[in-house]
Amino acid sequence: MKNNHAKVRAHDAIVGVLYLISAGLTLYTQNLNFLWIAVAVGGLQILSPLTKFCPVYFVLNKMMPDTEPLQDGK
Template identity: 80%
Template sequence: MEKNVSKVRAHDAIVGVLYLISAGLTLYTSNLNFVWIAVAVGGLQLISPMTKFCPVYFILNKLMPNTDPIQNGK
């Protein structure tokens, strides 16, 4: 069970870093196109409960095989 908690925390950290990178690049460069990174991540988060697929969990499931698969499309 603790291994699954670490996978969920890793997912949250990766997604959070992507949001921060998007905001940071937008503010640093004044290029609003970097906001699309946050929009894409948010869109994936919105549809993942319905599709049961998350690219971050897909990668984490491969990197952490000794844990229960999370949102692996089943």
């Protein structure tokens, strides 16, 4: 597992930002439909261990080819 710490931290940061964007847009616009962003991200996080696929890791695996692939569906 070489250099995967940066990939895991990037994943956590991206997911955290998506949650904050969802909450912020909901509070700012008072439109509860923005909570669906958080629901979708949470659903993907729940399904990720079962399917062994994560869209964020898919992109990060392409952007960081010198690291070991994580959650690549294998």
